[in-house]
Amino acid sequence: MRICVVGAGAWGTALAVSASGSAKGPQTSHAVTLWARDAAQAQAMHAARQNQRYLPGIDLPAGLRVTGGPDGPLAEALEAQDLIIIATPLAGLRGMLQRLQQARVSVPVAWLSKGFETALPGQGAGLLAHEIRAQVAPGLRAGVLSGPSFAREVALGQPTALVAASEHADVRAALVSAFHGPALRVYASEDIVGVEVGGAVKNVLAIATGLCDGLRLGLNARAALITRGLAEMTRLGVALGARADTFTGLSGLGDLVLTATGDLSRNRQVGLLLAQGQTLAQAVASLGHVAEGVYCARTVLQRARALDVEMPISEAVVTLLDGQRTPAQAIASLMGRDATVEQG
Numbered sequence: 001m002r003i004c005v006v007g008a009g010a011w012g013t014a015l016a017v018s019a020s021g022s023a024k025g026p027q028t029s030h031a032v033t034l035w036a037r038d039a040a041q042a043q044a045m046h047a048a049r050q051n052q053r054y055l056p057g058i059d060l061p062a063g064l065r066v067t068g069g070p071d072g073p074l075a076e077a078l079e080a081q082d083l084i085i086i087a088t089p090l091a092g093l094r095g096m097l098q099r100l101q102q103a104r105v106s107v108p109v110a111w112l113s114k115g116f117e118t119a120l121p122g123q124g125a126g127l128l129a130h131e132i133r134a135q136v137a138p139g140l141r142a143g144v145l146s147g148p149s150f151a152r153e154v155a156l157g158q159p160t161a162l163v164a165a166s167e168h169a170d171v172r173a174a175l176v177s178a179f180h181g182p183a184l185r186v187y188a189s190e191d192i193v194g195v196e197v198g199g200a201v202k203n204v205l206a207i208a209t210g211l212c213d214g215l216r217l218g219l220n221a222r223a224a225l226i227t228r229g230l231a232e233m234t235r236l237g238v239a240l241g242a243r244a245d246t247f248t249g250l251s252g253l254g255d256l257v258l259t260a261t262g263d264l265s266r267n268r269q270v271g272l273l274l275a276q277g278q279t280l281a282q283a284v285a286s287l288g289h290v291a292e293g294v295y296c297a298r299t300v301l302q303r304a305r306a307l308d309v310e311m312p313i314s315e316a317v318v319t320l321l322d323g324q325r326t327p328a329q330a331i332a333s334l335m336g337r338d339a340t341v342e343q344g
Contacts, residue, residue, distance in 0.1 A: 001031070001082045001083060001174075001177060001178055002030065002031045002032075002033075002080060002081045002082045003016075003019055003030050003031070003032045003033070003081065003082065003083045003084075003085065003178055004033045004035060004077050004078055004083075004084050004085070005019075005032065005033070005034045005035065005085045005087050006035050006074065006077070006085065006086050006087060006088065006096060007035070007036070007037070007086065007087030007088040007092075007112075008034055008035070008037075008038075008041060008042065008045065008054075008066070008087075009054050009087060009089075009289075010051070010054035010055055010151035010152070010289070011087055011149075011151045011154075012034065012085070012087025012088075012112065013034060013054060013055050013060075013151070013155065014055065014151035014152070014154040014155040015085060015087065015112070015145075015154065015179065016034040016060075016064055017055075017060060017061060017064065017154075017155045018154055018155065018157070018179060018181070018183070018184055019032050019178055020032045020061040020063050020064040021061050021063065029061070030178060031065075032064050032065065033065045033066075033067060033077050033081070034064060034065065034067070035067055035072065035074060035077040036066065036067070036068030036069065036072075037068060037069065038068060038069055039068055039069020039070055039072070040069070041053065041068065042066055042068030042072060043069075045060065045066045046066045046067075054151075054289075055152060055155055058152070058155045058156065074099065075103060078100075078103060078105065081107055082107055082174065083107060083108050083109075083110070083175070083178050084100065084107060084108070084109045084110075085110055085111075085145070086100075086109065086110070086111040086112065087111075087112045088113060089113060089115075089290045089292065090113040090114065090115040090116075090117055090129065090292060090295075090296070091117070091118070091295070092113075093111055093113045093117070093129055094117065094132050094136055097109075097132060097136050097137040097140065097142075098136050098137060100137060100140060101136065101137035101138075101139060101140060104139075105140060107174075108141055108166075108168070108170055108171040108174040108175070109141065109142040109143075109171070110142060110144060110145050110164070110166070110174075110175055111129050111142070111145075112144075112145055112146070113129050113144075114146060114196075114200055114203065114292055115199070115200045115203065115293075115295065115296035116128060116200050116296040116299035116300055116303065117296075117299070118295065118296075118299060119299060119302065124306075125299060125302040125303050125306055126296070126299035126302065128193070128197070128200065128240075129144060129196055130142075130143075130144070130192050130193070141166075141168045141170065141171050142168070142171060143164060143165055143166025143168065143171040143172065143175065143192060144192060144195055144196055144199070145163070145164050145165075145175055145186075146162065146163055146165065146195050146196070146198070146199045146251045146255070147161060147162035147163045147251050147254060147255055148160075148161070148250060148254040148255045148257070148258035148259070149162060149258075150258070150262060150264045152264065154184065157183045158183065159183055159184075159185075160184050160185070161184075161185040161187065161250055162184065162186050162187070162250065163186070163187050163188075163189050163195050163249065163250050163251045164176055164179075164186050164187070164188050164189070165188075165189040165190070165192040165194075165195035165196075165251070166190070167190060172188040172189075172190075175188075176188055187249075187250065189246065189249075189251075191246045193237065193240055193241045194237050194242030194243055194246030194247060194251070194252070195246060195251040197233065197236055197237035197240060197242055197247075198233060198237065198246065198247055198251040198252040198255055198256070199251060199255060200296055200300060201229075201232065201233040201236060201237075201300055201314070202229075202252075202256040202259045203259060203267045203291070203292045203293030203296065204293045204296065204313075204314050204317050205225070205226070205229035205232070205233070205256060205259075205260055205313060205314070205317075206256075206259040206260045206265050206267035206268045207267050207268070207274075207291075207293045207294070207297070207317050207321075208225055208229065208260075208271060208313050208314075208316065208317050209225055209226060209229075209260035209261065209268060209271060210260075210265075210267070210269060210271020210272040210273075210274075210275070211271035211272070211274055211275050211317075211320070211327055211330065212225050212271070212331065213268075213271070213275075214271060214272040214273070214274070215327060215328070215331065217331065222260075225260075225313065226257065226261075228313060229256065229260070229313050230247060230252065231343070232310075232311045232312070232313055232314060233247055233252060233256065234247040234252070235304075235309050235310070236300070236303065236304050236307070236309050236311060239304075239307040240303070240307070266287050266289050266290070266291040267291050267292065267293040267294075269283070269287060269291070270284065270287070270291050270293065270294060273286065274320065274327055275327050280294070280321055280323070293317075294321060297314060297317050297318050297321055298318055298321075300314050301315055301318050312333075312334060313334065316331075316333050316334050317330070319333070
């Protein structure tokens with residue numbers, strides 16, 4: 001299979017390495033092109049055979065082609081491919097989908113982006129990735145590849161499981177064919193709404209969990225936060241049309257547990273740094289990577305309020321990010337809520 005991965009950050013590079021045939025055990029290899037927007041980055045990766053900025057120390061397979069910038073136009077990279085993977089942050093997804101629509105791409109397309117888009121003027125509330133696609137590139141047959149995954153572990157060939165979600169059967173089949181192997185299991189799902197809601201909301205909840213751990217509130221508090229966070233995520237997803245059982249799977253509970261508790265999680269790191277007294281600007285600047293929860297938390301809350309869905313943990317995170325409450329006050333606002341009956 002011929003695959004083009006558009007975007008040479010950590011996650012795009014990791015999947016390109018995996019599909020090309022990593023050094024860890026037998027793997028079906030594909031003809032993979034990794035396209036970087038920045039020509040200098042593409043040249044550096046080609047010369048060093050590593051992505052030293054995002055995945056230092058991990059060698060790129062010999063068969064992985066790296067191109068990008070003016071010397072590697074996107075249109076050329078997209079030619080004669082069987083599958084296109086968009087590995088940009090969510091903020092870049094709209095523009096990339098428009099480019100693919102204009103190029104009249106006819107092969108399956110999938111994005112790795114997680115989150116809600118910041119609301120555009122006159123739009124009301126921000127959109128999930130599949131909603132952006134319906135708005136700007138309705139002709140594309142597309143879906144999402146998501147689930148609990150740190151890029152470095154995938155690039156190293158460590159065991160991982162993901163979900164390929166799309167309303168189009170051929171898109172799901174293409175993603176399974178491209179990435180399923182001895183170290184990477186890919187499960188198919190038709191519930192793209194649920195998979196995307198899980199991928200977005202877990203980032204917000206990971207900030208809250210990092211805050212909880214940074215304040216040293218204990219393992220009991222962490223367990224309660226993750227469990228009640230899962231209930232929030234499920235309520236919003238069902239209100240948007242998702243299936244409830246999706247949230248007990250890889251893209252719901254699985255991704256939430258990983259992102260909330262794993263120290264490679266950028267969103268968790270934001271919460272930890274805020275608990276230490278750093279400002280939001282300092283915390284974000286220290287990461288060097290995008291922490292999607294910071295950018296989509298307000299949109300999560302906007303969508304929830306529009307649907308009359310109660311999300312107290314997400315609301316506490318937003319008040320913290322907006323500087324309306326200190327870390328201690330944000331936690332106190334949750335613990336001070338009236339007693340109620342446990343429900344999803």
